[in-house]
Amino acid sequence: MGAKSMAAIKEVKPVKETRRVGAHSHIRGLGLDENGHAKFVADGMVGQTEAREAAGIVVQMIREGKMAGRGVLIVGPSGTGKTAIAVGIAKELGEDTPFVAMSGSEIYSSELKKTEVLMQALRKSIGVRFRERRTVYEGAVKQLRIAYVKHPFNPYVKVPREAEIVLETTDDSLKLRVGEEIAVQLLQLRVRRGDVIWIDAETGEVHKVGRLCSESRYDISAYRCVEKPSGSVKKDKEIVHMLTLHDLDVAYAAQRAAVASFLGMPITREIPSDVRQRVDEEVKKLVNEGRAELVPGVLFIDDAHMLDIEAFSFLTRAMESELAPILVLATNRGMTKIRGTDIEAPHGIPLDLLDRLLIIRTRPYTAEEIREILKIRADEEEIPLSDDALEELTRLGVERSLRYAVQLMEPARILAEREGRTKVTVEDVKKAAKYFVDLRESVQYIQQYEEKLLK
Missing domain, CATH: 1.10.8.60 (Helicase, Ruva Protein; domain 3)
Incomplete structure (x- = not known):
């Protein structure tokens, strides 16, 4: 009698989760109460009550649209929470508010002009929220069955042909039979019973919203816990897309670059000004029609004294334009020379720009x-x-x-x-x-x- 083979059992070592913790990943806001007074410890912020309360006033001015043509300068010794306050301002403005952080030294690139680097940063800091109404099928997945057929070129491989899916809301239930394209998306998104999804009736695009709270037995899911949708399964839904002006610039520039490459014309890494002008015109048109809205974000430039006289001149002009983000500068310098000149100025910033800035002080921590x-x-x-x-x-x-x-x-x-x-x-x-x-x-x-x- 032959030796009895042992069952194949392998021990799997637990995988340690890798988590990148940033210097300001704990910041959730400015930590103010309903009257704008700073709590000693709140939203990841500690102390600096005067500076945080001042930042709270800036947030209210931004929300009321009263910050046009102005900026903020945060001044204080190293390690006193200047960047944390800038991050807190962005968090207070909303989750989808664009926040771009850069150092003053980043403008000195060998491939792009200083003004181009700053312009791209400014455009990344301005969001465009697109709204459109689409007919969708939305609900929690009650049943899902996918039909497979043999691959036409490989009989040993099966591919999805169609799927039957039952979507359910608190008020309605509907059975759908969908084709191959949607079936493939359902597999790629790993949709299963208890997931909340919606399918675009026109394009067939599938979006996974989350998982029913009643189906989430453990708190380790990668998807958020959501409640079951209400109303009809088939409905008109407002879809919100968030892009930045820079995203639109790149999209328009890519179209032009494709044509230029076809004609054998040289391609530059900088985005032409007429492309940005065209994007601005299209965005303004959509805003006027009520199909989009501008979301001014925050451009935070740390070590602002590293900027030179040309960069300061560019920022001064950019702050006065119609499409401008909230400019927040930070520095730990006192009286020092403006880079590119022999002129000494407070914080190394020209006086004509300083006059346009609200200055917030931070103090050493106790x-x-x-x-x-x-x-x-x-x-x-x-x-x-x-x-x-x-x-x-x-x-x-x-x-x-x-x-x-x-x-x-x-x-x-x-x-x-x-x-x-x-x-x-x-x-x-x-x-x-x-x-x-x-x-x-x-x-x-x-x-x-x-x-x-x-x-």
């Missing part, structure tokens, strides 16, 4: 504020800190800098993990601080070994 920020960052990055470790990080944040304290958390977590601990202790923080020094200790090291270092 020990209590630093402690709360570290708690939020530890929670966001899933780093368990002991009370002593938190106090040590707070002390380092006060004596050295907040950024230094935040940067030490991950090395301290790795050191704790190596020692078999699940929580970061004060010893881990102190050890991490020995391995990774701050700016002050780095300068002392340079001075100590000045003669041995290359000059």
Whole structure:
């Protein structure tokens, strides 16, 4: 009797979820109450009450359409939350509000002119919300059956031919028989019983909205939990599309580039001004007809002192145009030269542009504020800190800098993990601080070994 073969069993190791945590991924808004007063800790923001309340007033001015021709300048020392306030302004304006963040040094490209880089950033910061009414079939999937046939060129492969699907709302139920194109989309979107979808009656395009809350047994689904739609399955639905002016520029420019390539004409990476003019005319026409609306977003330029006199002149003119986003600049410089000139000016910005800016000040954080920020960052990055470790990080944040304290958390977590601990202790923080020094200790090291270092 032959040896009995063992069942093939393989252990699957759990896959660790990779999650990119940004420096400001915890920001949800400005953290203001209904009267515009800043809460001490709210929406991921801590402290800086005066600056946040000022930003709240700016948000209200934007909503009321009173920010035309103006901008915002956020001034303060490094690590005082200037970028966080800019992100908070964008979050307060709405989820679909375009937010473009760039550094002043990004305009110096070898392939594009400075004005072209700025113009593209400005156009990316202005959204166009298109609205159209379409006849759709919308509901929760009650039944789904897909019919397969043999592939015409490969008899061992089956391809979908058609599908029968039953859509259900709280008031209606309808059985549909759809063709091959829609059946393929249903497979690609992995539509199954309990999913809420809608199908465009004219184009056959399938959209997966989410999954019925009653069908979601676990909170690990990639799709959001939604309620069952009401009304008829077949209905007229308002469809909203969000694009930026830059998206439309690129689409129009691509059409022209295809023709130019066919005729053997040279293709440039810059978008011609007449293309943008045509896009503006089309958008204005759609806005006047009520089929679209403009959504002014936020263009945030950090290290604004890195811009030169030409860039400042361009921004001053752009702020006065009809289609302009909300310009938010940030800098940590005092009196310094305007780049490209020998003229000194506050923050390195020309006075004619400064006159058009609302200036918001940020101040260094207190020990209590630093402690709360570290708690939020530890929670966001899933780093368990002991009370002593938190106090040590707070002390380092006060004596050295907040950024230094935040940067030490991950090395301290790795050191704790190596020692078999699940929580970061004060010893881990102190050890991490020995391995990774701050700016002050780095300068002392340079001075100590000045003669041995290359000059």
